[in-house]
Each structure stands twice: as structure tokens, then as C-alpha cells.
Amino acid sequence: MQAKQDPCSHPGLMHPDQAIPKLLDQVQPTADTEVVQLNQAMGRILAEDLASMLDLPPFDNSSMDGYAFRLADLQQSSTLKLAGYSFAGHPYEGEYQQGTCIRIMTGAPLPACYDTVQMQEKTQADGELITIEAPDATGANVRGRGEELKAGDKVLVKGIRIGAAEMGVLATIGQSQVRVYRQLTVAFFSTGDELRPVGSDLAPGQIYDSNRYSILGLLQKAGVNWLDLGVIADDPEAIRAAFLEASCNADMVLTSGGVSVGDADYTKQILDEEGEITFWKMAIKPGKPFAFGKLGDAVFCGLPGNPVSSMVTFYKIVMPLLQKMQGLPPQPSLSVKATLTSPIRKHPGRVEYQRAILSRNAQGELEVCTTGSQGSGMLTSMSLANSFIVMPQMQGDTPAGTLVDVEPFNEILS
Ligand SMILES: Nc1nc2c(c(=O)[nH]1)N[C@H]1C(S)=C(S)[C@@H](COP(=O)(O)OP(=O)(O)OC[C@H]3O[C@@H](n4cnc5c(N)ncnc54)[C@H](O)[C@@H]3O)O[C@H]1N2
Numbered sequence: 001m002q003a004k005q006d007p008c009s010h011p012g013l014m015h016p017d018q019a020i021p022k023l024l025d026q027v028q029p030t031a032d033t034e035v036v037q038l039n040q041a042m043g044r045i046l047a048e049d050l051a052s053m054l055d056l057p058p059f060d061n062s063s064m065d066g067y068a069f070r071l072a073d074l075q076q077s078s079t080l081k082l083a084g085y086s087f088a089g090h091p092y093e094g095e096y097q098q099g100t101c102i103r104i105m106t107g108a109p110l111p112a113c114y115d116t117v118q119m120q121e122k123t124q125a126d127g128e129l130i131t132i133e134a135p136d137a138t139g140a141n142v143r144g145r146g147e148e149l150k151a152g153d154k155v156l157v158k159g160i161r162i163g164a165a166e167m168g169v170l171a172t173i174g175q176s177q178v179r180v181y182r183q184l185t186v187a188f189f190s191t192g193d194e195l196r197p198v199g200s201d202l203a204p205g206q207i208y209d210s211n212r213y214s215i216l217g218l219l220q221k222a223g224v225n226w227l228d229l230g231v232i233a234d235d236p237e238a239i240r241a242a243f244l245e246a247s248c249n250a251d252m253v254l255t256s257g258g259v260s261v262g263d264a265d266y267t268k269q270i271l272d273e274e275g276e277i278t279f280w281k282m283a284i285k286p287g288k289p290f291a292f293g294k295l296g297d298a299v300f301c302g303l304p305g306n307p308v309s310s311m312v313t314f315y316k317i318v319m320p321l322l323q324k325m326q327g328l329p330p331q332p333s334l335s336v337k338a339t340l341t342s343p344i345r346k347h348p349g350r351v352e353y354q355r356a357i358l359s360r361n362a363q364g365e366l367e368v369c370t371t372g373s374q375g376s377g378m379l380t381s382m383s384l385a386n387s388f389i390v391m392p393q394m395q396g397d398t399p400a401g402t403l404v405d406v407e408p409f410n411e412i413l414s
């Protein structure tokens with residue numbers, strides 16, 4: 001018997017693997033850049049390749065608290081005479097004398113002509129006479145000038161997002177300012193007469209506007225400015241006015257709700273009049289009625305109103321669009337195979353992103369189960385999950401024990 005088709009699917013809906021690259025072709029990376037102080041650079045996208053201005057480390061130095069000496073001197077005697085001190089920031093400035101050693105601290109410059117360091121624990125001090133256990137090789141416990149990087153070596157490449165490690169690397173190479181791409185602005189509004197702001201009372205038939213907050217969270221993770229246009233009533237003129245304001249002030253106009261076929265679903269209709277819808281509906285669950293287009297110079301993305309649909313379409317479609325517009329290269333998603341521990345119910349027709357918990361069993365093998373009911377209004381299915389099970393478009397019901405594709409959430413969703 002043939003599996004029953006997904007009632008929400010219909011022939012001609014494009015597979016996300018085909019549709020998303022087509023949408024990506026319709027947006028361009030910003031060309032605008034600005035210079036920011038290093039302490040403002042976290043999360044920004046680097047707009048230039050950067051080479052080190054210095055050797056790293058900039059001078060030979062000790063990796064241990066101990067004594068510096070010439071290894072050859074230890075062949076004459078294992079006891080050397082203390083000739084001076086080298087502290088981090090206060091190098092030894094005397095000359096090398098045969099048969100001597102220098103008290104040296106971690107990070108302190110290795111004095112010229114001394115070639116090796118022994119850690120304190122492998123030495124014995126008797127006044128100024130230091131007995132040293134010979135290390136295996138010349139250069140032991142020495143971090144050589146330029147061993148990490150030579151001046152002129154490329155350190156960071158254009159198009160990376162500056163994270164905590166990059167902040168440190170930039171400081172290490174002496175970069176007090178950095179050129180980054182302009183931060184994009186995304187204008188957001190939700191539509192729906194049933195929506196009320198959190199903190200207010202609910203009348204019968206009303207619900208809280210939760211998408212505003214889940215989408216705000218995602219936009220913050222995306223590293224863009226957020227222009228909040230609030231909740232717009234299901235009124236064509238109010239939606240039109242919001243679109244016009246948004247398109248004048250933002251690189252992307254993002255909306256939630258009103259993209260399906262209901263009597264009050266005006267978002268798509270008004271956008272058709274004021275701008276251009278170039279794409280509507282793909283074979284994805286949840287999120288089929290996702291809409292895409294242009295509004296003036298801004299890109300338009302219409303997220304379906306169902307709370308899980310809006311998050312999934314943001315993650316799978318809007319996020320890669322924003323990444324490209326920000327100047328980031330494509331960020332491939334990680335996929336692993338895991339064994340289903342409970343059956344999955346699915347109609348053939350759309351690729352499904354089932355919210356799931358990925359873990360390792362006692363044998364160390366990857367296992368996965370769904371978070372339970374998968375209704376696209378059930379936002380707790382997202383908050384319980386750490387991954388998506390990605391079910392192929394024409395797959396039907398799937399028994400426990402099947403090996404399935406799983407995409408662990410990346411930093412955007414965690
Ligand atoms: N006859 C059909 N009906 C529907 C279809 C279809 O193909 N034919 N598609 C369904 C699918 S799939 C989806 S997804 C939804 C999307 O509809 P809209 O984008 O028009 O969204 P709304 O109708 O405005 O809302 C849907 C649902 O989500 C709730 N919602 C909306 N906004 C918010 C918000 N900001 N915070 C929390 N919850 C929100 C809203 O109350 C509705 O329950 O259409 C199906 N229908």
C-alpha cells in the first residue's frame with residue numbers, strides 16, 4: 001500500500017536543497033566597511049586579511065620558572081654559578097659568562113648566548129650554586145622567537161566572525177583597531193490580531209507574541225541590529241505603512257505570520273503590491289509558506305507565524321542569507337548518522353526537521369529520539385531539543401532502529 005501523502009504538500013514545491021541556493025543567489029554581501037576599536041570588535045565580520053606585524057613570540061623566552069644556561073656548560077659540571085635574573089618585562093642585561101646560569105621566570109626573555117632552560121623542580125640551589133639536571137636537548141623549555149608566526153605571515157582572513165580567540169589574536173599582533181563590515185539592520189514586525197505583548201492580560205482568543213522573542217534571540221545571535229516595529233494588526237494599510245517604514249531603514253525586512261492562505265493573511269498580498277515576491281512556499285516542514293522577495297533596496301523574508309515554523313525557517317533560510325549579506329562565507333551545517341530509538345510518523349511530501357535529542361548510549365554509539373509531539377505551534381519541542389532529525393522528502397513512517405541524518409544545533413540555536 002502507498003504511504004498517505006502530506007496533506008500540506010503539493011506537486012511542484014521546491015526541495016530546500018534546491019530552493020535555498022536560489023535565494024542565496026538573490027542577495028549580495030555588503031560592500032560597506034568601517035574601522036572599529038578592538039574592544040568593539042567582538043562578533044563583527046573581518047573585512048580585510050590581516051598579517052602579523054611582529055614575530056610571535058617576539059623574542060626567545062622561557063616556558064618555565066627555572067634557570068637558563070648553555071647546555072654545553074653542563075657537560076663540564078652539573079653545578080653552575082648564578083649570574084643574574086631575567087623576569088618577565090625585566091630582561092637580564094649582563095654578558096654571558098661560561099659556567100653560569102640565570103634565574104629565569106616564565107615569559108622572561110632568554111638572555112643572549114644562553115640556549116636552554118631547566119624547570120626549577122629539576123634543580124637544587126645552594127646559595128649562588130645551582131645544581132641542574134641536564135635536559136635532553138638544547139633549547140629545552142625555550143619558546144623560540146617567531147616559532148608561532150613570522151612578521152608578515154597571514155593570521156586572520158577576511159570574512160571570519162571575530163570571536164573571543166580572534167580578539168586575543170588581534171591584540172597579540174598589536175592591532176588596536178580593525179576593519180569590519182558594516183553591521184546590518186533587520187526590521188522585524190509580527191502580524192496577527194490575536195497577539196498581545198507579554199506583560200499584558202489576555203482576552204479570550206488572544207495569545208502572547210512569542211515569535212518576537214525567539215526571533216529577537218536569533219537576530220542577536222546573528223550579530224545584526226534589530227529594528228523593532230512591534231505587532232501590526234491584520235489590517236492591509238497598517239501592514240503597508242510598516243513595510244514602507246521598514247524598507248527605508250533596514251537591509252532586511254523580516255515578518256512573522258500572514259504568509260499562508262487565510263482570509264487575514266495580508267503580508268504576502270501587500271508585499272506583492274509594494275515590492276516583489278520572488279519565491280513562496282517550499283517542501284519543508286515546518287515552514288512551508290516561507291516567502292522571499294524585495295522591497296525597495298531591502299530583502300524581504302516572510303516567516304510563517306507558527307512558532308516552530310518561524311524558528312526553523314529562520315535557522316535554515318534567513319540565517320544563511322544574513323551570513324552572506326554580512327560578508328561571511330557559506331557555513332556548512334554538520335550532519336551525523338544516529339540510530340532512531342523511537343519510531344517516527346511522517347507523510348511523504350516535505351523534508352522534515354523533527355526536533356530531537358541526540359546522545360551517546362552506554363556503548364558510545366550515537367542515538368536519537370524526537371522530543372515528542374511535533375506540532376509546528378509547540379515551541380517546547382525546540383527548547384527540549386539539541387538537534388534536528390532531517391527526514392528526506394519522500395520518506396514515510398520510519399521504525400525505531402533506522403539510521404537517520406541528524407544535524408546538531410550550532411551556536412545559533414544553542
Ligand atoms: N488552508 C491552509 N491553511 C494553512 C496552510 C495551508 O497550506 N492551507 N498552511 C499551514 C502552515 S504549513 C503554516 S506554517 C501556517 C502559516 O500561516 P501564517 O504564516 O499565515 O501564520 P498565521 O496564520 O498568522 O499564524 C499561524 C499560527 O501561528 C500563531 N502565531 C502567529 N504569529 C505568532 C507570534 N508572533 N507569536 C506566537 N504565535 C504566533 C497564530 O496564532 C497561529 O496559530 O498556516 C497553516 N495554515
Ligand code: MOO
Binds near residue numbers: 287289304306
Ligand atoms: O509548514 Mo507549517 O509550518 O507545517 O505548520
